[in-house]
Amino acid sequence: MPPMSAPIVVQKFGGSSLADADRIRRVARRIARERALGSQLVVVVSAMGDTTDELISLAAAITDEPDSRELDVLLATGEHQSATLVSMALHALGVPAISLTGAQAGITTDGRYGRARIANVDPRRVQAEVAAGRVVIVAGFQGMSASASDGLVAAVDDTSPDSATRQASPHALIHAAETTTLGRGGSDTTAVALAARLGADRCQIFTDVRGIYTADPRLLPEARKLDVIGYEEMLEMAQSGAQVMQQRAVELGWVNNVVIEVLSSFEDAPGTLIKEDPFVEQRNKVRGLAHDRNVAKITVVDVPDRPGVAHAIFAPLADAGVSVDVIVQNVSHGGTTDMSFTVTRTDLAKARRILEPVARTLGAREITTDLSVAKVSIVGAGIQNAPGYAARMFEALAKAGVNIEAIATSEIRITCLIGEDGLEPALRSLHAAFELEQPDQIDAAGAPVARASSVGA
């Protein structure tokens, strides 16, 4: 048993690392090895393989609009299952282990089914199990709604003929607690939240890739694994289409200063550290490319160019929970203008349904849509303050023969909307232009060495 004072390490394993009994046993052996090195371990697991998608299909076979509360209970079973199996596999190796549901692990959330946010982590059960020498396996992606719970406790107690039970019925809490899920990739958030609350030394996110790359290595073989990336850069990468980690997990890590390592569960090699990077401003360099194909462009054609039009178009979309990105309003011609913007392809039909009556009311000519677009982004701390980056990005795209349909920027990111068929040439040209295949050069103090090629350095 590791000593009580041993460092706590939180490890998270994704669905592809747990897809079948063999892989589960492999994960168990990896956990056992880490424990033998003297760590106290808390392990967060996703559902096995495609379980979550299969459960969603099962619900879809029953009804087009599954109730979100019921769907959360259904989906949470995937992580219950994988957690018990990993625990059993550890027992088979002679390692003491116990699985906990999100509720048992003390993870309380708000009541927004399907996309709940963690409200608090009560670490006592996890700490007690760790102190007892056990590896704790926590079902990721889920929590218990405390707010819904409180409301229902009152409801439950109101029906009791014995008014004394209002005071003395802690069990009613259990009857009233509701299972919630944290949304796609929510297990990452579970892991980071636990690491923060337990004061863990490390939070390791095991996945089917080796770390964070300068671009998607499936599209660009020359893409290079990064050793370190800052929280903010990682956030922009995630937001711009790099699917490796859930964005909220990165935010949570940033706020709580949790060092996160993304690494492969299939090999024994260091991954990418996501952490506060003191040299990030000095480095002042593009760190990576992100891209996103789940994009559709909507254009409202010939809307009157007058105040309030943008609000009339975007307010109803926001109310319906449709996220809008890369907005471009053309120069006015003859008192009318075209308003273009992007939504995810999954939201396109819904957005169109909402906009048809709006466009009629505004007197717009028509609504056109384009599904053959994609977003490509360069990400790096400080690039907004160095205008040379944008120019070099546009030059690289022009060289690749890729037309830019719209541009959006943030502090540390520049995104271009392009035709989808230009995506791979664009990535290749940008990767070369920003010399992303070159390893970071670090001096003896760990500071990056400025290279001649670095713009603004």
Add this chain to the structure above:
Amino acid sequence: MPPMSAPIVVQKFGGSSLADADRIRRVARRIARERALGSQLVVVVSAMGDTTDELISLAAAITDEPDSRELDVLLATGEHQSATLVSMALHALGVPAISLTGAQAGITTDGRYGRARIANVDPRRVQAEVAAGRVVIVAGFQGMSASASDGLVAAVDDTSPDSATRQASPHALIHAAETTTLGRGGSDTTAVALAARLGADRCQIFTDVRGIYTADPRLLPEARKLDVIGYEEMLEMAQSGAQVMQQRAVELGWVNNVVIEVLSSFEDAPGTLIKEDPFVEQRNKVRGLAHDRNVAKITVVDVPDRPGVAHAIFAPLADAGVSVDVIVQNVSHGGTTDMSFTVTRTDLAKARRILEPVARTLGAREITTDLSVAKVSIVGAGIQNAPGYAARMFEALAKAGVNIEAIATSEIRITCLIGEDGLEPALRSLHAAFELEQPDQIDAAGAPVARASSVGA
């Protein structure tokens, strides 16, 4: 919405009734019809189809000896899933519904994983949901261990630096509550326990057969469905191999006087009522035949015929949880005797392993086993007091050319151990001898009319 004062009906649907999306929708339509008739409904569900067996296989692929606590969490997910899907299917029909886990439904048990017994049902959440006009779908087969919970709350609180939380941490209860399962067929017990606690009018067990038969209709086409059977008779039928209902569910119904109806989920027809039968002593007749193929005979050959031998043989089996039935000790010859008894086939290897050293210590010659045996039983209240039944049973078996290897009796049952290949001829001959194909004749007051053929009437 049914009126508040409407009768509560508890319905339980087994796995084969919920095997796929189509069947789940069919079950939902049946629930909706019952609700339209004005009932308030609490529905208990098993896991879909073979889900439980599939989960057991998954665990078996990981380890030979799955931890019983982990296995319970794993298996309980099957009922969580089916409960949410039935609830969704009701929503799709416009029927307000909510699924509850065993814990949410207030079902607390002892801490014996895999075979927990219900300790209490706190009905408040279920009552509150029913009062709100919802059909309540309860995940069967599971509960929450209260005793384990209490122990762990203390453990959890001990780790808290703030001693005040010892008093004020009702949430710790949730973190410490453990999922338990009630054993095979446990959903029947969930349904009967809820019906008892809610004071339900009826408890309907929907299954893939039409009710309780005078014999297994798959073996004996002339077997007849019974309209009514007493609790005690039903218990003996269940114990003697009729697999329709879990024995503990019948016991619980008996103790709480819950009228249970066993009926088919695939057709609209009345089933068999299990209830206190005031005319049972008057009827004084064989009600049905049960049989069991999951039987193996063990003989300890040539054991010394002296006091303490039976204890030496059976005590270690009992300690290992091996149930023993139909015990026969031969007449002593030359100071030694043969001791024969039956165990389930699944327990045979284990029993043999336990008995080998015992037999050596006792100086027995050998242990022989026989897998080609079966039990056949006649069941009926009062038959023990009417010796004519035994004689007629032996006569019927002799006519069928079936040899009797051993005999065991209870108050209301006579069981013969026979060769397995004689099972079908034995059932056919007994069914005819006791005129089980004849419908019950009931007089105007509901009392059975004695027929000339009824022994002892």
